[in-house]
Amino acid sequence: MPIVTQGLLPSGPWFTVLPDGGSPSPLNRLQTLGGSVLIEHSTGEPWVVGLWPREQIELFSAGSSRVALLGELPPREALCSIRDSPERPDVEQIAKIPGDFFILTARPRELRACGTRSALRRLWYANYAGVTIAASHPLPLALLSGAGLDVERLALQLAFPILPYPLADQCLWRGVQDVSPDAVLVLTSGEVRLEPRIPLPEPSLSLDEGAARVRSAVEAAITARTSRAGTVSADLSGGMDSTSLAFLAAREMPELVTLRHCEADPASDDSQWASLASSSLAEAQHVVFGHEEWPLIYSSLTGPPVLGDAPFRWVRTLGRYRRVVDVAAGHGSTVHLTGHGGDELFGHAPTHLVDLAQRAPLRALREALTQKALRRWSWTATVQVLTDRRTLGQWLSDEAAHLTEPLPPPTVPPGPWGYPIRMPPWASPNALAAAQRLMKHASEVGPLHPSRALHVTWHAARLCGQAVRHVQTLTSCHGLTFAAPFLDDTVLMAALAVRPEERINAQRYKPLLARAMRGVVPDSLLGRTTKGDFTADIYIGLERNRRDLLELFEDGCLLAAHGLVDAATVRRAILAPHPHLRSLIPLEHTVACELWLRAMTSRS
Structure with a gap:
């Protein structure tokens, strides 16, 4: 069952970023979708187009650039140092200002844009009519470019309990590219590139x-x-x-x-x-x-x-x-x-013990023994936590081979790069195969930082x-x-x-x-x-809302229509007793995927 994107718009505010002097086709198409020109280039051409609250936009000139901030904005006095700078402001300089916002800068023949390190503000980009356009949501870009749903990547969204890096970043629309939170999108004279942002600070403070x-x-x-x-x-x-x-x-x-x-x-x-x-x-x-x-x-x-x-x-x-x-x-x-x-x-995350063992083995051992007592690890597990030297790629490859195994009990520590990754028992063979392919491909990517912590x-x-x-x-x-x-x-x-x-x-x-x-x-x-x-809250909620959950996986189940799950197995899991919450973890991700598909269908 294909997802129809015509007429499909995201819930809530969104915007697109257009280069100066590009084709008028993107603007015309965006206006038919309900977008309006929010900010213009100095030439009068549209720069930012979409639906975004005016009170969450700050526009000013700095050096040879025009700067636009969109989001939860800082106090205006905090912007004085940027406004008064005779030089072109650097993205990292602006990012030191408190708040949570997109950063867009424009100068002749160059656009730069980025979100935030936490991924709360994300950007995507795609090509339409020969023009590269960035956006705060992938759907306007999917509409412009005619991109379809990437069913393989949606299959991986069924994985639990936590999607690992870099798989959690991947866009679910073919032809729409994501801008990593640690990159700046640069558009110059028809060319597109992603520039890395400055690295995270070395963890050296007391x-x-x-x-x-x-x-x-x-x-x-x-x-x-x-x-x-x-x-x-x-x-x-x-x-x-x-x-x-x-x-x-x-x-x-x-x-x-x-x-x-x-x-x-x-x-x-x-x-x-x-x-x-x-x-x-x-x-x-x-x-x-x-x-x-x-x-x-x-x-x-x-x-x-x-x-x-x-x-x-x-x-x-x-x-x-x-x-x-x-x-x-x-x-x-x-x-x-x-x-x-x-x-x-x-919070607590014992993945730092491998790195600490290489710098200060005695301190790492003391910390590991404390973790062992608190989390009831076995001696074998404790030794493994201190000695597991697998790279991120090796760990992802190993996890891809164990996707159908039961989730380890809480007394088993996480791996060197995160929690174990599993697919639910109702995932179809096609969904499982897609997840394994994507994980093995992702094993070629390096970590966010050499430090596991x-x-x-x-x-x-x-x-x-x-x-x-x-x-x-x-x-x-x-x-x-x-x-x-x-x-x-x-x-x-x-x-x-x-x-x-x-x-x-x-x-x-x-x-x-x-x-x-x-x-x-x-x-x-x-x-x-x-x-x-919140264990009691979850059990009570499951009991009283079981009928609604079952209805999601009746004959109209979209995940089943896409060949990703066996709906009858999901219904049996909803009706089954759950002596511990771990058996409910895969259900939450599956419900999320089904509701997401239904939201797109209902807004088409």
């Missing part, structure tokens, strides 16, 4: 040095959101990430509105920590929902479709994000702060950025900015500059963030060592 940089970066990221907003809302789940952002935002805007909901499991201590945080934020307005008042896991699957650039990884919480939009907007909020990205940057952390941040980008697709339709300050370039670079063995410590919970927030968040809150558990 915990204290890094904490000072992280705090400064997060403070500036919060100011960037509050300086242009009216009312600001924020998650206040009780976790260290959302709590830190709420306290920083309250210093800027005492009228802050916080949102939280209670978990189904009465033994969960998230609510206790959230209540403790609320009591220290006396001037803020706290909105609290009981478990039965908040949407269940797997709810709202049959609601209005949201069409992102790829399947939505957090699909089981889709109904909850819809409710966040309603509640935050109902309280007058235009910006909602979320702590997403905190787990990825500041930096590679894994940066890739996790990019996956989080992709998911937050999809939430923004939903919230922006209602005039609400879903802001994730931890995913700003400035915060990411500050966190990754800290030595992994100090940023990641099995004996302390998020030591870098806790140190950075001293004096902002009460010490009693920074001393938390637990993390909320």
Whole structure:
């Protein structure tokens, strides 16, 4: 069943970037799709065309260039150093400004464009009528170029629990190319090239040095959101990430509105920590929902479709994000702060032990023994963690040969470059073969960074950025900015500059963030060592929404129509008992792929 792209537009804002003096055909076609000219070149020709909020566009001249920023913009005074520069501004110079935005620069016969390191802002490009066009979403480019769906790459989206680098970056439309978050797209005189951005910083800072940089970066990221907003809302789940952002935002805007909901499991201590945080934020307005008042896991699957650039990884919480939009907007909020990205940057990931073993073997051994005790590793697994020297390519090739095996238990540590990769038992032979081909081909690509710790952390941040980008697709339709300050370039670079063995410590919970927030968040809150558990929420949501899940895989199942899954096997898995959550992990990705295909079909 082919996907028809004619008349298909992304949900939420989008824009395209056109070169100066090109053919008028792209503009005419984009205008028929509903796009309008947002910014013109100095010659009067269209430069940025699409549907994008005017308040999220900043345009100015600097040196011999015109600069456009689109997204969550910094305070205007932060742009003075760029505006006053007599030289052409460098992308990396602009990227040091707090905020979350696309960077576009134009000068005679040259365009440069990039998104963010976290992949929250991504670019794609394609050729139409002899003109290379960039865009913030692949669908306008697919419409222009007549690109079709890449079914093989969609098959790989079924893989779980986490798609590895570089496979998670691949565009799902044939003929549409993605711009990597670590590259700048350069268009000159009809030529196209991708220039690498400056490398990540070498992780050389101590915990204290890094904490000072992280705090400064997060403070500036919060100011960037509050300086242009009216009312600001924020998650206040009780976790260290959302709590830190709420306290920083309250210093800027005492009228802050916080949102939280209670978990189904009465033994969960998230609510206790959230209540403790609320009591220290006396001037803020706290909105609290009981478990039965908040949407269940797997709810709202049959609601209005949201069409992102790829399947939505957090699909089981889709109904909850819809409710966040309603509640935050109902309280007058235009910006909602979320702590997403905190787990990825500041959480525990033992992949650094291989690198540490080569520099400081005794310290690596001590850390490995601590991890062994906490995670119940066997002695064999502990030794393997310290000695696994496989390259990224070797690891991907090995994983491609084990796609149909059961997922290892939690007591088995991850591989040197990430978690094991598996395909669900309902994947068709064609889908499995496609996944193996793509993984073996990807094994020729090098890692994001020679350090395994930096590679894994940066890739996790990019996956989080992709998911937050999809939430923004939903919230922006209602005039609400879903802001994730931890995913700003400035915060990411500050966190990754800290030595992994100090940023990641099995004996302390998020030591870098806790140190950075001293004096902002009460010490009693920074001393938390637990993390909320949502097992009960997932089981209850599955039980009450089982009918909707089954309907997705009846006769109208699009994944089955494309020959990617056996729908009957999926239905049996939905009806089967699940004694542990690990058996539900593959279902979430499959539901996401089915809903993505349905969103495209419904908007065709």
